Amino acid sequence: MKLSSRSRIILVAGILASVAIVAVALLATRGGGDGTITIELRDFRMVPPLVQLERGQEVRIKVVNKGLTSHDLKLQGKSGSQVLPPGFSEVITIGPFDSSLQAWCTIEGHRALGMEMTFEVVEAR
Ligand SMILES: [Cu+2]
Secondary structure: OOOOHHHHHHHHHHHHHHHHHHHHHHHOEEOOOOOOEEEEEEOOEEEOOEEEEEOOOOEEEEEEEOOOOOEOOEEOOOOEOOOEOOOOEEEEEEOOOOOOEEEEOOOOOOOOOOOEEEEEEEOOO
């Protein structure tokens, strides 16, 4: 099939737009309203790696272990979820925060393998 150059340009623009939307969705999840944000614990990363919260906002987080080994999610390595076996999940409430902070898996060695993420505090809209 031979596309006219106009169709080709439209096709390429469409693909680029889709890629851009997916990239933003992967990079940042923004908390808001009553929605619960899901964070997946994988071997060995967290998805998404960045969640934006409004200053003063309290957010419910569903922490799901999608890995093949036990993991947890602890804010600054302290409070957070329990150690969850594979397939288990826990809903935790976090915030409000004044400034951005990190969260990571406290199982030995997992943070160094990539199991950390950021809660970024942004100004309320
Ligand atoms: Cu872990």
